[in-house]
Structures are given as C-alpha cells and as structure tokens.
Amino acid sequence: MSGLKLRGVRKSFGAIEVIKGVDLDIESKEFVVFVGPSGCGKSTLLRMIAGLEPITAGDLEIGGARMNDVDPSKRGIAMVFQTYALYPHMTVRENMGFALRFAGVAKPEIARQVDEAARILELGPLMNRRPKELSGGQRQRVAIGRAIVRHPQVFLFDEPLSNLDAELRVHMRIELARLHKELATTIIYVTHDQVEAMTLADKIVVLRDGSVAQVGTPLQLYDDPDNLFVAGFIGSPKMNFLSGVVAAGGSTVRLPDYGDQSIPVAALRSRPADGTPVTVGLRPDHFKRGGAAHLDLNVELIEHLGSETYAYARFGKGEVLTIATQNDRDLKAGARLAAHFDPASALLFDAAGQRIR
Amino acid sequence: MAQANLSRNERISGWVFIAPALVLLGVFMIYPIIWSLWMSFQVGKGMNFSFGGFTNIIRMTKDPVFIRALTNTLIFLVVQVPIMIFLALVFANALNDPSLRFRALFRTAIFLPCVTSLIAYSTLFKSMFAGDGVINKALLAVHIIAEPIAWFADPFWAKVVIILAITWRWTGYNMVFYLAAMQNIDRSIYEAARIDGVPAWARFRYLTIPMLKPVILFTTVISTIGTLQLFDEVYNFTAGTGGPSDSTLTLSLYIYNLTFKFMPSFGYAATVSWVIVVIVGILSFLQFLVARDRRPAA
Ligand SMILES: Nc1ncnc2c1ncn2[C@@H]1O[C@H](COP(=O)(O)OP(=O)(O)OP(=O)(O)O)[C@@H](O)[C@H]1O
Ligand SMILES: [Mg+2]
Secondary structure, three states: OOOEEEEEEEEEEOOEEEEEEEEEEEOOOOEEEEEOOOOOOHHHHHHHHHOOOOOOEEEEEEOOEEOOOOOHHHOOEEEEOOOOOOOOOOOHHHHHHOHHHHHOOOHHHHHHHHHHHHHHHOOHHHOOOOHHHOOHHHHHHHHHHHHHOOOOOEEEEEOOOOOOOHHHHHHHHHHHHHHHHHHOOEEEEEEOOHHHHHHHOOEEEEEEOOEEEEEEOHHHHHHOOOEHHHHHHOOOOOOEEEEEEEEHHHOEEEEHHHOOEEEEOOOOOOOOOOOOEEEEEEOHHHEOOOOOEEEEEEEEEEEEOOOOEEEEEEOOOOOOEEEEEOOOOOOOOOOEEEEEEOHHHOEEEOOOOEEEO | OHHHHOOHHHHHHHHHHHHHHHHHHHHHHHHHHHHHHHHOOEEEEOOEEEEOOOHHHHHHHOOHHHHHHHHHHHHHHHHHHHHHHHHHHHHHHHHOOOOOOOHHHHHHHHHHHHHOOHHHHHHHHHHHOOOOOHHHHHHHHOOOOOOOOOOOOOHHHHHHHHHHHHHHHHHHHHHHHHHHHHHOOOHHHHHHHHHOOOOHHHHHHHHHHHHOHHHHHHHHHHHHHHHHOOOHHHHHHOOOOOOOOOOOOOHHHHHHHHHHHOOOOHHHHHHHHHHHHHHHHHHHHHHHHHHOOOOOOO
C-alpha cells in the first residue's frame, strides 16, 4: 500500500504561485515520471511530496494517510538528488549505513543491509572509498544505495542522470528499470528529458507552468496528446505543426501557408465548422509511402543517421517540416518531394491549443 | 614553464618591483625577529648588556612571576578557546538556517564586537562589571547572588571577566569563517539527511563538524595564537597590573612590563617572547597532528 494521492495541491513562494493546483493519483509500485520544461515546477512538486517544502494548499496522501504535516523521515520515502548529496567525509559503506544508526538498527543488521544494497548495485569493490574517489555513475549508484537500505515505500528521484554523460545515462537508465523490477516499489522520477520519460515510465505526468498538462502512459501521450503542448513536448524529433482552416464540411483542412493545398482529415466527432482556424499536427514518422494524403514540398536538407533518414523540407519560404523516412537514402537536397501520410494520423488542435477529437 | 621563458630582463624587473616590499619586510620583520633571538641570550639592565648564554632561561625557571604568567595564559587558552570555537559553531549553524528571520541583523550583531574600538568596549565592560554595575544588579535582582561580586578584586572572577570579554569579542570573528564554509556545503546533503531521519544534533555533529574540519583547525590555530598573545583586555581592565595579585597577568603583559615598566631588561623580555613562539609552534603542530586525516587516502 504505497500509492499517492494529490488533491488540489498548491505551492506559493511569497506572492508567486509555482504549483497551481495539481490532482494526481499514483498507484502502488508504479514508475511515474514528472516531465516538463525547466522551471515548470517538477522539483518543487517532488520536494513537496518529500516534505522538504511545505504544501501551501491541498492534500497529500501516501499509502492512504494524509502526509501534509508529517516529518520527511516519517513519510516512508527516500530521495536521490541530482547532485547526489553524498556525505563527502564518509566512505561508501558509511554513507549508506549512516542514517540507519539513528533508526535504532543494530550494527550487524546495518552491515547486512548495506551489503545487500551493495550487491544489488554492484558496489562491492568500492565500499571503502570516499565519494571524491568515485566516478559520476558510481556516485549515483551510492546515492541510490543509500536510499535502498531504508526500504522506502516510495523512491523519489530528482533528475538523477543529468550530470552523467550520454552513454552512461543510457546505461543507468537500464539499471533503473531493472532496479524498479527488483525492488517492486513506487518510484517518482523527475526529468526534463522526454526520452528518459518515455523509456522508464509506466505513467508520465507532463507539467507545464505548475499545472498538469496531461497524464498517461508513454504511448497514450505520444499517440493521443490532449493539447499542443504535450504533442510538441513528447516525441523526438518534434511533431510538425501546420496552421490551417477547416473546409469542405470538416472533411479537409486548407493550408494557406502551403499554397492552399488541402489535406483530408479523418472524420471528427466534434464536427468543427468550416473556417475554424486549426493547427494540424503531423509527427515526422507519420510520413509514409502509400499514405492517402500528401503535401508537396521542397527538400532543404538531408540527414542520414544510418537506420533513418531525416528530410527537412518546406513549401516556399514557410516553416521547415521534419520528415523521417526509413529507406529513402536516395533523397537529395533541392529535390521536390510529395510527402505522403495517412490522414488518420493527422491531429487537429483548436486556437487555444486543445485537441479537437 | 612560464618562468623558463622569462627573459633575464623581465626577471630583473620582477625583482625590482617586489624589492621595496622585501626591504620593508626585512627591516621591520625579519631583522627584529633575528635580533630578538640574539637579545634573548643577553643579560643586563637598560642599554647596558652582555652575552649571558643560558642565564635568562635559568632565571625564567626560577621566576615565580613568569611561572604565574605562563599558568594564567595557559588557563585562558584551555578554557577560552574551546568555549569560543564551540559557541561560534553553534551560532554559525543557527544563523545558517534559511528559515530564521533577521539573519543579517544577527550576523552583524555577533560580528560587530571584533571591529568595535578596544577602548570603548573595555570601558563598557569595566562599568558593567563594576561593584554597582548592571551585571551585579541583574544577578542580585534575580537572586542568583546574595551580595555583589567584586569582579576585579577576586582572582577567580577577574579571570572569568577576561574570558567573557575575549569570547564576546572574538566569537563573531570565528563564526564568519564557519558561515562562509557552510555556504559552500551543498544544501541537499542536509535535505538527504533529514529525509533519512538523521536528527538535527547528529547532522551538526556528524555532518557539519567533519565537513568544517579544515576551517575549525584554522580558527583553532589562530585563536590559540591570539590567546597566547593576550594583552589588550588585561591591560585595560587592570590598568596594566595584571591584578589582583598577578592573577590575570599574561605572558604578553609580563613582557611589556619587563620592557617598559620595570627597570628595562630587554634580554629577559626577549627570552619570554620566544617562549610564546615555541608554545605556538608546539600547539599548532599538535593541532595539525590531531586533525590529520587518519586514513591514507584523504
Ligand atoms: N525557494 C524558492 N523560492 C522562490 N521561487 C522558487 C523557489 N524554488 C523554486 N522556485 C521557482 O519555482 C519555479 C519552479 O521551480 P522548480 O525548481 O520546481 O523547476 P523545475 O521544473 O524543477 O526546473 P528544472 O528542470 O530547471 O529543474 C521556478 O520558476 C523557480 O524560480
Ligand atoms: Mg528541478
């Protein structure tokens, strides 16, 4: 029983409201990722759950009990910080066992717990080193080990990988996924890297400006975003956005910036009226040969990544669109391109950025 | 590397630029130090002295006033420095808490004594600890004492006042070093400890103090040196006598008296000065030894 429930949670620093009413349910043993641009309040929300920042308004429940005014150490949580926050004067072993001394755990038991964590994290040969004698990835593992020995119900991670290089980041990501399986606890993980979010999460919470933009599984957010913000934030390379106007009784969208080309769109339940301004969202990988719709574009630039090829194309002097293709290695800059796609994959958003379904 | 590339000319200009400072240092520091060492082996009164070998050192071991001054100085050192270092750490820790209001005000208030005028503060202390001063009145009013304490007439209380005064004056100075060092400690270290249930006293004892160890060592050494040279307070509070009956006489005051008050005995005064130097050297060495990292890999 280690689910979390947030109801109308708010946070103000002085007169500035940073978290503007968050409602969220997190199931027991779920891997939840908070993602969003810098300054959107991810860390603040996490620190409120940890008890490091007081909650201005609203309710926080962990494992069914209200935790707003409970001391951080009594919330059944452990936190891993971006800066690792290791005790610099202690060895790895002392770092991991330190807090247990104050929890009334007997010495042999502390040693057993620490050894167990060291085994899980493969820290064995490093136990007598100091933090400054470790690499970034090793420090990170020690920080995680320090959290593990407390057997928390909920792990909180604040951008734990952002100080590591790209290769190590991929490695640690896999480690974390394995760890989540092995420990079977709830994990709340903050990152601004949407790839980390997509690969690790059972559930992603996209935050924007202190509010929840959308909650869902990685693929729900990718395939079925609720708004322009989520559509643009999730997915790499970014989704292409084309502004247009609804026409022909809602069956097509006319694109004034693309020489008035019209593209068919799948029938929508809400039946927007002709003339409604909309934004069409098309993911780079939605362009496929044999799609029923197409856009006529000029190729500006080609990037060959080996397995994939990205074509950057535009109409006249308009916005550059990104098109991912698997096997068009013979595409050349300057060529004309009829970019085909399935009309059903085009997403429509209204002027306020909300999805039209 | 860079040095090797300097031309002869540049090297000469370099020396020319630092020459004035070197000359001043030599004339006003190095020469007097060497001269005082030489002086410490001279005997005689006034300007009329001759080489006496170890006579001064032998005289010292038989001089009850010197023994008195040495004992007093060591008492001041052993009592005052630990109290002050501990207080400074506690204040720094309290004032480093971001949730405390009026932090800047408190910091300034605690730091201010060490930059106030010596005479002003001595006068104030003297009046506060006078027979009918505020301290006695306050203690009488709350019935801690039945009759006023004669602070400056009692050998024990006179030492207490001196210790109070120098502690009051220098605690803030040490605190500033700790505050500066504390600002460099990653705040999430404390947050991690809080989440992990480490109580506040243990965060102070097992995290703050070890992380401040180099600064604590530094302040201990300079405080030790300062206390061994204690002069100002004693001179001002006791009108230069170190009274009552030499109970607050310090080595520095004794040196001063030997040189300028009694029939001048420059040689003997120099010998006593070198005693301070030797004690400072030994104590600093011991402090570094104690604070040294015991593990080979630092
Ligand atoms: N102690 C504080 N006092 C005042 N404002 C704060 C404080 N902490 C954070 N903020 C503000 O709250 C907002 C959210 O900050 P937060 O650190 O939660 O962002 P974040 O989403 O974690 O960003 P990043 O990805 O850069 O870490 C920011 O605008 C920040 O300036
Ligand atoms: Mg953050």
